[in-house]
Amino acid sequence: MLAEARRQLPPANALPGGIVAEQKPDGFRAIVFARRDLVMVQSRQGADLTSAFPDIARAARALGDSLVLDGELVVHRQGRLDFAALQRRARRRGRSAGQAAAADPAYLIAFDVLESDGTNLMPLPYRDRRARLESLFATGALDSPFTLCPATTDCAMAQDWLDPAWGSAGIEGVVLKGLSQPYLPGKRSWIKVRSxxxxxxxxxxxxxxxxxxxxxxxxxxxxxxxxxxxxxxxxxxxxxxxxxxxxxxxxxxxxxxxxxxxxxxxxxxxxxxxxxxxxxxxxxxxxxxxxxxxxxxxxxxxxxxxxxxxxxxxxxxxxxxxxxxxxxxxx
Missing domain, CATH: 2.40.50.140 (Nucleic acid-binding proteins)
Structure with a gap:
């Protein structure tokens, strides 16, 4: 599911069910498949990044639940998200990829769960998928290198996340989603506002x-x-x-x-x-x-x-x- 770029926050009724805002981290969009018969890190364009991110793949294999997660791959260095370091990691394979993972570990900032234990969650409204995702972190089913993307329904907080000061930490802006929206692959039905x-x-x-x-x-x-x-x-x-x-x-x-x-x-x-x-x-x-x-x-x-x-x-x-x-x- 994709986002349409806007220059400012839309009104609360712009998306179905009201709006929730998520932070937009500076990273690579990725789907992580953590199924019993398939572990894969896939880019937005469909490229297989599993061998480039063995740390994420290893953590996916260790999950007790069978999950498909949508999120943003990031690398954190010197107090901020470092896109250049992430890009270097994406080019590594084999032993080099393992060395890069040790030097600059990656994280998946998860903002959606699309499948759980073989059940397709995409038809569910965002609020239900988000509740399921939060419960996975609350119960410890998901932990590092997976982390939960911050989200809010508070317009003032969303506006604060657009302050350029957040850019120094690697937060590019916000992505706005409808609370009652299902997950629509390939559709630009979210809204993205950059700082x-x-x-x-x-x-x-x-x-x-x-x-x-x-x-x-x-x-x-x-x-x-x-x-x-x-x-x-x-x-x-x-x-x-x-x-x-x-x-x-x-x-x-x-x-x-x-x-x-x-x-x-x-x-x-x-x-x-x-x-x-x-x-x-x-x-x-x-x-x-x-x-x-x-x-x-x-x-x-x-x-x-x-x-x-x-x-x-x-x-x-x-x-x-x-x-x-x-x-x-x-x-």
Whole structure:
């Protein structure tokens, strides 16, 4: 079952039976089959991740109950959920996977139980499935590395979970579900709202052309005064394109990105075609809290030019609270 993205919390009657909000952790969506004849960790796309997560598979085999759980695979490091460490684990197999499990153990934050002792629970309303899931943890049938996803019917608490401060711990936002909804595989009948906050960066390049910019490439200077790519914007509105065309200037040959190549998307190897521009303008943007190796994982939304700010007033790359760590998505 999937979620439709929204920018803000919907009214309480937007989903059947009223709304419950669950925290959205920064991880991999996974179904864990803990049947007597099948133990499997399956990704949202249907890939078999069992050999990559032997710690989760081992715990599933040890369960007394035959269960199918829906949840989020996560790795916890240094006080927050670490998506990059989780991604590294997903690539390991064999002995390497076992070593990675010992160094960076994974957890499944369970938010649904789809089957119990051969009984299909998906037709049941969410409230009944949630009660069954909570009882599994309360009785000790489920414990570490399985953990229960926090949920609330309190609108104020759900709004609090959208505070970007939760992003520093690895909580991306909330997923909203109807209390009387059955589980509908493949249907976008839940609602997802991501935490968002504004930030600033230097405009270092554009996709498209200077005469017709389609999106902006944004950077921040590091301690060595190297301009590091941190984000790419969503497609610009026509009015914004006209405004930017009047104020962007072509880059000189010594532009720091003149010979750089960037990936077309997070976690991909395709090359992004771009034109460098003189890094003299500061852009304010709206972004969610998913950041890896100093790069915003999802495209950000351009808000405005900060004409009163000098590029050197933008927080340094390594000092920015929104963009922790180092690295560069250069190919």
């Amino acid at each position: 968002q906050a504004t930030a600033e960066a230097v405009i270092g390049g554009v996709t498209g052309s200077l005469a017709a910019p389609l999106a902006l490439l944004l950077g921040r200077y590091d301690a060595s005064d190297d301009l590091r790519l941190v984000a790419r914007t969503t497609p610009l509105a026509a009015s914004v394109r006209r405004e930017l065309t009047e104020c962007l200037t072509p880059a000189t040959p010594d532009h720091p990105w003149a010979s750089r190549r960037f990936s077309v998307g997070w976690g991909t190897r395709g090359e992004l075609m771009h034109d460098p521009v003189t890094p003299e303008l500061v852009a304010e943007f709206l972004a969610d809290t998913a950041v890896d190796a100093g790069h915003y994982r999802h495209p950000v939304r351009f808000i405005r030019i900060r004409a009163e700010m000098h590029p050197m007033q933008v927080p340094r790359f390594e000092e920015s609270g929104e963009v922790p760590g180092g690295g560069d998505p250069n190919i």
